[in-house]
Amino acid sequence: MSVEIKENNILIVDDEKGIRVATQLLLEDEGYNVISADCGEKGIEIGASKEFDIAIIDLKMPDVEGIEVLSNIKSNFPNTICFITTAFASYDTAIEATRKGAFGYIPKPFTPEELIYNIEQGLKQRNLLLEAERLRKEKEEKLLEIANEKSRLSTIIKTINDGVLVINLNGQLSYFNYAALRYLNISDFKIGDKILDKMPEQIINLYQKITSAEKFLIKTFTTQIDILPNNELCIEAALTPIANPDGSLAGVVIILSNITQFKKIELIKSQFVSMVAHELKTPLSAVQGFLNIILDDSLKLNEEKKKEYLQRSLIRLKSLCDLVNDLLDISRMEIKSKQREIVDVIINDVIDSTVNFLEIELKKKKISVDKNIQESLPPIKADYNEISRIFINLLSNAIKYNKDEGAIYITSHQENNFIIIKIRDTGIGIKPEEKEKLFNEFYRAKNEKTRNISGTGLGLSIVKKIVESYFGKIEVDSVYGYGTTITIKLPIN
Known part of the structure; x- marks a missing residue:
């Protein structure tokens, strides 16, 4: 089966080799032409030498910040669509990246489907920008007809991510795009409708403030609105008056931006x-x-x-x-910023070493360890200390939350391109409602059986981050009162 050549050029700038190589292979398999850079400085050099359709830039790199790489690329080629990738987004960096010209954020870790979807959306925006640029040059050269220009402008506005509404002085809808319907959570309206009674109260108040002023200034008023509860949909509305040729007020244009992810990040930061x-x-x-x-x-x-x-x-x-x-x-x-020393790690050796390290704790509670380990498992490429940290945390928990004279069962085997490790204890287990929160930072199950067990509530969160940083998976299966099984899948390559 031949791959469809899409003839779109994509630049990847990421200092993490695993993510950079995996992303490049995925996009090349999709038929894109891909060039990668392993640091910010090299990304600037390549990004300034030729125009790319898409640039995927890591936010945090040791030499040059992703924001600086973004700024350099956009200053040389404004129509290049840039995405920022990060596992530690913040509201401030998101706003700064948007101001510098970023089209969007791709949170890490991302699935192939998420990446491809964002690339496709970026290319649509790229095509719109190129079309707009072509139309601008055409107009300068040929003085296009006004009617055609309005039609094309309407098409561009209808396809942009932000919602657009124009309301006249009678409160009637003069123009809108489909994003506005989505952000206001309104099923349908049409040109000429009396729209104000369907608007959120904050927008109504700003509209009335603009239209009731004795003398208006071309000034933008903004407000943030929770459209759906629990931060499911939050928008920012920017209202700006529109002037007639004679200087009188014609109406109000409203731009609606989706800030849901920014609000969630802000909430997480506050909770943390x-x-x-x-x-x-x-x-x-x-x-x-x-x-x-x-x-x-x-x-x-x-x-x-x-x-x-x-x-x-x-x-x-x-x-x-x-x-x-x-x-x-x-x-x-x-x-x-944590430096890794990547070597060949034999999982079975790490398990044996960890069990020996925790021998005193095992003897204190008279806990037995039963190992069923497949021999001659291939090594994985990883930092030995990080892999050791995984098993120290998991086996420490299996001891702390186990009963006296209990047991721990450890199995490992190869399945396709993964090493599968299971650690099962005969301890107190986890309630179903606690299972989803288990990997949250600072979360510790609180009940009569855990009252006297110490811990920071960060161990499992660290384990999950390490496993996922190697493109692995971690799963939990538990029955309250009977024990817990942790399953880890680590890729060999």
């Missing part, structure tokens, strides 16, 4: 800061309390009691250090 503050405050308050008791001469504590309080303080401080280290690891993984 709140959770970190809470998790840091608890151990610090406990240590402060113990020290105040020790220093209070009126309590007349004996040396044994003082030693007990100091030991309890050390335990609290250790949990605080663990939390800070886990936060630093998550931060490094998100911004890709």
Whole structure:
């Protein structure tokens, strides 16, 4: 079967080799011409040397930020459609990237379908830009007829991502595109309709402010609106007055932008800061309390009691250090600043080493380990310390949340191009409603059986990030009261 040559040129700028190579192979299989750069500086050099249809740029790179690469490419070739890819988006960087000319964000990790869909949408926008450019030059050369120009302009506006509405002084709809219908969650309206009673209250108030002013200025008023609850659809509406040739007010143009993802990112950021503050405050308050008791001469504590309080303080401080280290690891993984040493890693050796490392904890609870490991498994290309971190976290949990004299069952085998590892314990298990939250940062199941088990709530989140950074998968199967099985799939290549 021959591949359809689409003759579209795509530039990939990403310092992470696995993502860069996989993306290039996928797009080449789709028939695109692809060139890649492994750093921001090289991306600028290639992106400025010729015009590409699409540029896919990683936000965080060690030498040059993705925003700078985007700015350089857009300054040389304004019609190149640029996407920013990142696993750690923020509202501020999203706004900055949009101002610099980014067409959109592609969150990591992304599926092949998501990538292809974004590329197709970008090429549609690219074609529109090129068509608009061609029309502009044609008009300068041939003075196109006004009617044809209006028709083409209408076509372009109807296909852009932002919603567009024009309302006259009588509150009647003079113009709209289909994106406006979608963002306002309205099934249908037509030119000439009295539209104001269908608008959100914030838009009505700004429209009335503009139209009731004694003297209007060409000034834009903006407001943010939650169209659907729970941040399912949030928009930003920008209202600008339209003037007649004589300077009088003709109506109002409304531009609607979808800011749902930006609002979600803002909410996540706020929740994260709140959770970190809470998790840091608890151990610090406990240590402060113990020290105040020790220093209070009126309590007349004996040396044994003082030693007990100091030991309890050390335990609290250790949990605080663990939390800070886990936060630093998550931060490094998100911004890709953590250096990797890629080697051939034998999974079975890592499992054996981890079991030996945790031998004392296993003996304390008299937990047995049953290993059913396929011999001669091929190695995987990975950072040994990261793979070791996966199994230390998972086996530590299998011990902590297990019953005394329980068991841990470990299996590993090859399935096609993946190494499949299962770790099953006979512990307390997870309730169905807790399963979906298990990999969330700071989440720890809270019930009568976990009350005295310490932890930062970040271990499984780190495990998931490491596994997915190698294009692997992690799954959980659990029955409350009977145990939990964690399944990891790591690609060999």
